[in-house]
Amino acid sequence: MEEKIHKRRVHYSGTHPKRFEEKYKEHDPEKYADTIEKVISKGSTPAGMHISICVNEILDFLQIQPGQQGLDATLGYGGHTRRMLEKLQGKGHMYALDVDPIEIVKTKQRLAEAGYGEDILTIKQTNFRNIDQVAEEAGGFDFILADLGVSSMQIDNPDRGFTYKFDGPLDLRLDPEKGESAAERLREVSYEELVGMFQENSDEPYAEEIATVIMKRNRTKNYVETTTQMKDAIEEALAFVPEKDRKEAVKKSCQRCFQALRIDVNSEFEVLYDFLDKLPDALRPGGKVAILTFHSGEDRLVKRAFKAGAKAGVYSEVSKDVIRPSAEECARNPRARSTKMRWAVKAE
Numbered sequence: 001m002e003e004k005i006h007k008r009r010v011h012y013s014g015t016h017p018k019r020f021e022e023k024y025k026e027h028d029p030e031k032y033a034d035t036i037e038k039v040i041s042k043g044s045t046p047a048g049m050h051i052s053i054c055v056n057e058i059l060d061f062l063q064i065q066p067g068q069q070g071l072d073a074t075l076g077y078g079g080h081t082r083r084m085l086e087k088l089q090g091k092g093h094m095y096a097l098d099v100d101p102i103e104i105v106k107t108k109q110r111l112a113e114a115g116y117g118e119d120i121l122t123i124k125q126t127n128f129r130n131i132d133q134v135a136e137e138a139g140g141f142d143f144i145l146a147d148l149g150v151s152s153m154q155i156d157n158p159d160r161g162f163t164y165k166f167d168g169p170l171d172l173r174l175d176p177e178k179g180e181s182a183a184e185r186l187r188e189v190s191y192e193e194l195v196g197m198f199q200e201n202s203d204e205p206y207a208e209e210i211a212t213v214i215m216k217r218n219r220t221k222n223y224v225e226t227t228t229q230m231k232d233a234i235e236e237a238l239a240f241v242p243e244k245d246r247k248e249a250v251k252k253s254c255q256r257c258f259q260a261l262r263i264d265v266n267s268e269f270e271v272l273y274d275f276l277d278k279l280p281d282a283l284r285p286g287g288k289v290a291i292l293t294f295h296s297g298e299d300r301l302v303k304r305a306f307k308a309g310a311k312a313g314v315y316s317e318v319s320k321d322v323i324r325p326s327a328e329e330c331a332r333n334p335r336a337r338s339t340k341m342r343w344a345v346k347a348e
């Protein structure tokens with residue numbers, strides 16, 4: 001007799017499952033729209049989703065017209081791309097880039113299902129530092145958006161190692177198929193280099209103390225390989241901080257050191273520098289570019305490049321001050337709090 005296999009229905013464990021993989025409703029936003037809305041209204045980002053930032057500010061500035069050609073240099077979940085595509089009203093074309101081989105496939109499928117196929121949208125898995133090649137193929141752009149950094153899907157996925165909040169491999173690569181993971185980088189880095197990385201990338205005040213602990217672990221072959229081990233190393237380094245202040249100090253150092261490692265393994269400053277350098281030639285005369293940054297190092301580079309471009313007459317106009325998301329947007333999406341937007345218009 002054939003044995004009957006009793007298959008249990010996938011169960012949403014409790015009303016608030018904590019594990020990323022168990023949040024299956026949040027992973028399927030089209031099907032569970034009510035759950036998604038509830039999660040967002042509580043100021044959280046559903047697992048497997050990313051809430052686009054400064055959408056109205058970007059669209060107000062870009063003034064996209066049907067028939068134009070645009071580039072989203074950082075596709076992510078495709079939220080901005082989708083809103084920009086809506087403005088094309090079926091006429092024109094968009095290119096969208098991302099280095100992430102995992103999320104790009106899901107986003108491509110999601111956008112195709114929403115009616116944005118290859119006739120109107122070309123998605124490429126490439127680094128935006130190759131904007132010159134993309135612009136050559138496309139014939140230049142009327143509008144460009146770059147929303148730097150990482151998406152919520154990347155941060156929330158423990159396998160990617162972007163946060164100390166979940167245990168996982170200390171990876172932090174936007175493209176895990178290329179280059180060295182953060183754990184590999186930590187094994188071979190020198191003390192001086194590590195101190196410089198923490199200080200220059202994230203202004204870490206305890207850079208020396210944290211680097212000392214990591215070097216000690218390397219010497220004893222007790223390598224820092226997971227996000228939790230990285231947090232432990234930071235806790236050990238900050239043991240001298242008075243107990244009442246320690247928890248907060250460890251949290252802040254974790255945020256800064258993870259950011260510093262991410263910037264390092266993805267060469268984020270070098271990549272942004274190349275992008276900003278090639279940007280004017282990728283824009284058509286009168287073309288517009290908006291860039292969202294998430295920390296002072298990035299914003300400084302953008303500000304400097306736009307200012308130099310305006311001085312050289314390459315840009316006819318650049319934003320005088322940074323544009324910030326509204327208080328309402330920050331309340332709805334806490335990840336928007338550190339966002340700064342700048343824009344520029346290519347000279348005619």
Ligand SMILES: C[S@@+](CC[C@H](N)C(=O)[O-])C[C@H]1O[C@@H](n2cnc3c(N)ncnc32)[C@H](O)[C@@H]1O
Pocket residue numbers: 050051052053073074075076077078079080081097098099100103126127128129147148149150151152174271
């Ligand atoms: C903040 S998310 C973008 C979210 C997107 N605007 C949306 O609305 O869904 C940043 C994305 O840019 C990608 N990215 C970061 N640096 C990149 C680079 N140098 N080249 C291409 N993509 C990059 C990341 O993999 C991530 O998916």
